[in-house]
Amino acid sequence: MTQTIERLTLTGQGQLPDGTLLDRVLPGEEVEVQPDGSARIITPVVDRVKPPCRHFKSCGGCALQHASDGFVGEWKKTVVERALAARGLPFPFRSLHTSPPQSRRRARLSGRRTKKGAMVGFHAKASDALIEIPDCQLLMPSIMAGFPAFEALTVIAASRKSEVNLTVTDTLGGLDVLVETERELTGPLRIELAALAEVHDLARLAWNDDVVVTRKDPQQQFGTTRVAPPSGAFLQATREGEAAMVHSVLGAVTGAGRIVDLFSGAGTFTLPLAQGASVHAVEGDSELLQALDRGWRHGQHLRPVTTEVRDLFRRPLEPDELNRFDLALLDPPRAGAEAQVRAIAASDLRRVVMVSCNPVTFARDVQTLTEAGFVLDQLDVIDQFRWSPHIEVVGELSRP
Numbered sequence: 290m291t292q293t294i295e296r297l298t299l300t301g302q303g304q305l306p307d308g309t310l311l312d313r314v315l316p317g318e319e320v321e322v323q324p325d326g327s328a329r330i331i332t333p334v335v336d337r338v339k340p341p342c343r344h345f346k347s348c349g350g351c352a353l354q355h356a357s358d359g360f361v362g363e364w365k366k367t368v369v370e371r372a373l374a375a376r377g378l379p380f381p382f383r384s385l386h387t388s389p390p391q392s393r394r395r396a397r398l399s400g401r402r403t404k405k406g407a408m409v410g411f412h413a414k415a416s417d418a419l420i421e422i423p424d425c426q427l428l429m430p431s432i433m434a435g436f437p438a439f440e441a442l443t444v445i446a447a448s449r450k451s452e453v454n455l456t457v458t459d460t461l462g463g464l465d466v467l468v469e470t471e472r473e474l475t476g477p478l479r480i481e482l483a484a485l486a487e488v489h490d491l492a493r494l495a496w497n498d499d500v501v502v503t504r505k506d507p508q509q510q511f512g513t514t515r516v517a518p519p520s521g522a523f524l525q526a527t528r529e530g531e532a533a534m535v536h537s538v539l540g541a542v543t544g545a546g547r548i549v550d551l552f553s554g555a556g557t558f559t560l561p562l563a564q565g566a567s568v569h570a571v572e573g574d575s576e577l578l579q580a581l582d583r584g585w586r587h588g589q590h591l592r593p594v595t596t597e598v599r600d601l602f603r604r605p606l607e608p609d610e611l612n613r614f615d616l617a618l619l620d621p622p623r624a625g626a627e628a629q630v631r632a633i634a635a636s637d638l639r640r641v642v643m644v645s646c647n648p649v650t651f652a653r654d655v656q657t658l659t660e661a662g663f664v665l666d667q668l669d670v671i672d673q674f675r676w677s678p679h680i681e682v683v684g685e686l687s688r689p
């Protein structure tokens with residue numbers, strides 16, 4: 290029976306009128322559901338394109354390679370617009386950034402031992418099956434060139450029964466690799482791993498919570514300042530996406546001399562902001578703040594930066610603490626910043642910039658602010674997780 294795809298869900302799956310969810314389809318397409326639950330496309334829409342990566346059908350790393358960039362961009366905009374409309378909020382869209390192919394600078398890969406050696410890749414969607422990705426179109430070429438090292442590490446770290454996780458990050462010094470494994474780090478193993486890092490020219494190699502060797506500074510460039518975040522630390526997914534977000538944030542803070550950067554991480558926004566304003570960076574992870582502080586101390590021509598380790602879900606900055614600043618920037622995790630936003634609503638702050646990776650919690654938090662007199666003035670949509678359903682936004686809010 291031929292049926293028509295009604296819409297895409299937030300996970301990028303196509304939905305039929307009876308609620309059935311299908312992968313790799315687009316709204317308006319006529320399909321037949323196959324006995325294995327996959328879709329046979331009967332009538333494609335014009336937005337359908339040939340997936341650029343040959344692994345797309347099997348690999349779970351991408352969900353939307355069958356759609357044109359134009360379609361994906363419009364769809365991501367619509368997801369944000371609908372999340373805001375559901376709360377009666379406007380969608381003052383200004384710009385859309387889409388990161389290019391082969392630009393992802395951080396990835397969490399899985400590795401497994403095989404009879405011949407090891408395989409490293411992404412999992413198939415919702416499956417234990419591991420897919421090798423020699424022609425991946427997502428990851429930076431520098432990460433693709435690191436696969437011999439990842440495989441050699443997997444041979445050491447994994448057993449035939451257990452998988453290992455490899456968090457790999459492209460840094461200014463080369464690849465930074467964190468191996469998460471059940472195998473314990475012993476003295477002889479440490480020597481073996483240090484030699485492996487040498488052979489493969491890794492910048493840094495960490496084994497669970499231990500840094501085995503730092504051969505080159507695993508730094509990132511935040512504005513004019515270089516920071517070496519801890520192994521496996523959060524980092525915006527692409528340099529291009531980060532640049533677009535920093536550009537939006539800097540454009541939104543004109544004239545603000547004292548800024549509080551909430552959920553600051555290792556200083557992605559703090560340090561570019563510190564080129565023109567004094568910044569108080571607040572974050573729950575002390576190692577990230579130590580890295581930020583070290584970067585600031587080595588930076589040049591920066592205004593004062595202070596740091597504070599604080600759980601902003603349990604102990605948000607109170608209104609009297611917020612009133613010391615001209616503007617608050619927030620970049621919370623997916624759960625949003627409910628408690629912190631309530632405190633901002635009750636403060637005297639008149640300018641807020643919100644960065645978010647979840648349109649649903651973003652809309653909830655914006656609503657709290659608009660109920661306290663704020664207006665969402667403009668919004669930039671950032672697609673740095675290309676070909677995935679993830680969306681980032683930067684919103685600028687003010688109140689008279």
Ligand SMILES: C[S@@+](CC[C@H](N)C(=O)[O-])C[C@H]1O[C@@H](n2cnc3c(N)ncnc32)[C@H](O)[C@@H]1O
Nearest residue numbers: 552553554557572573574600601602620621622
């Ligand atoms: C989306 S990241 C943004 C980090 C930074 N702004 C950046 O762009 O690199 C969210 C940050 O919130 C921090 N975080 C998560 N839960 C927190 C909490 N309850 N209190 C304070 N910080 C928290 C994480 O450690 C992480 O650095």
